[in-house]
Amino acid sequence: MLTALKLASHRKGAIRVVVTLTVPQHLDIAAPLPQAEDTARAIIEEARQWARRGQRIKGRIAKVRAGETGHRIVQEAIDAHAKAIVLPMPHHRPAGKLLNKTLEVVLAKRPCRVIIDSAPALPYERIPRAA
Numbered sequence: 001m002l003t004a005l006k007l008a009s010h011r012k013g014a015i016r017v018v019v020t021l022t023v024p025q026h027l028d029i030a031a032p033l034p035q036a037e038d039t040a041r042a043i044i045e046e047a048r049q050w051a052r053r054g055q056r057i058k059g060r061i062a063k064v065r066a067g068e069t070g071h072r073i074v075q076e077a078i079d080a081h082a083k084a085i086v087l088p089m090p091h092h093r094p095a096g097k098l099l100n101k102t103l104e105v106v107l108a109k110r111p112c113r114v115i116i117d118s119a120p121a122l123p124y125e126r127i128p129r130a131a
Contacts, residue, residue: 001050003115004084005050005051008055014055014056015047015057016059016060016080017047017057017058017059017060018060018072018073019043019044019059019061020063021036021040021061021062021063022064022065022066022069023063025065025066029063030063041061044057047059062076067101069102070102070103071105071109073087073105074105074109074111077110077112078111082111083112084112084114084115085106085110085113085114085115086117087102087106087114087116089116089117089118090103103116
């Protein structure tokens with residue numbers, strides 16, 4: 001997140017935060033996932049709090065099926081006419097591989113520059129603010 005914010009601040013650009021939620025096959029794609037959706041909204045709100053004055057942050061929750069995340073990220077970048085896609089290094093990777101399937105798809109179909117942050121993606125934990 002910080003890499004994207006820093007990059008956008010130099011160019012006075014907007015940031016589109018896309019949080020993907022993988023919906024299990026046995027559920028409808030539009031099925032409510034309250035806990036996951038709350039976490040996604042918290043991630044988007046945190047991006048807004050980290051943004052500098054004047055930076056525009058748009059947030060979106062995208063529900064996908066397993067294996068579709070990379071394709072959805074590419075499509076979001078195309079729709080937004082993005083100049084760059086910023087992704088973290090995957091936390092979980094297949095044995096013997098440097099990248100996961102999502103990153104492989106994004107790199108193969110990239111419509112713009114792709115920046116892979118060296119910090120691995122970790123599960124989101126909201127840090128309570130002091131009163």
